[in-house]
Amino acid sequence: MIQFLVHEKADNVGVATVDIKAGEAAQGLYMDSQESLEMKPLQNIPLGHKIALTDIAADTSVIKYGADIGRVVADIKAGEHVHTQNLKTRRW
Numbered sequence: 548m549i550q551f552l553v554h555e556k557a558d559n560v561g562v563a564t565v566d567i568k569a570g571e572a573a574q575g576l577y578m579d580s581q582e583s584l585e586m587k588p589l590q591n592i593p594l595g596h597k598i599a600l601t602d603i604a605a606d607t608s609v610i611k612y613g614a615d616i617g618r619v620v621a622d623i624k625a626g627e628h629v630h631t632q633n634l635k636t637r638r639w
Contacts (some may be wrong), residue, residue: 551575551598553584555613560597560629562611567592589626597629609634 550573551561567573569591575584584600592598597611603623608615621633 549574549576551586551592553577553600554611555579556582557610557613559601559603559610560599561586563592563594563596563598566594567598573598587626588628589624590628592628597634599623599625599627599629601625603629 550565550567551563553561553575556577556579561575567588569588571588573586573588575586577584586598586600588598597609602625603609603619605619605622607619609617609619609629615637617634617636619633620635623629623633
């Protein structure tokens with residue numbers, strides 16, 4: 548069962564299609580290539596929220612849909628929940 552989607556291979560986050568529980572293997576799918584991937588989430592990821600596919604350092608970018616969607620304000624580890632606690636818009 549697919550639990551998260553990654554829009555493009557260049558993205559560093561995926562989007563949960565169901566609630567994902569920490570510590571349980573989660574199945575993902577790259578939408579552009581139809582390749583599958585598996586992640587071990589470090590935190591619970593709610594439906595519709597982002598999961599980090601790689602470590603992402605503070606002051607770098609989150610890439611989703613192949614585009615920069617914001618600035619990382621706290622280091623993020625692969626498998627962590629990406630949301631307002633560690634991602635901010637570049638407008639402010």
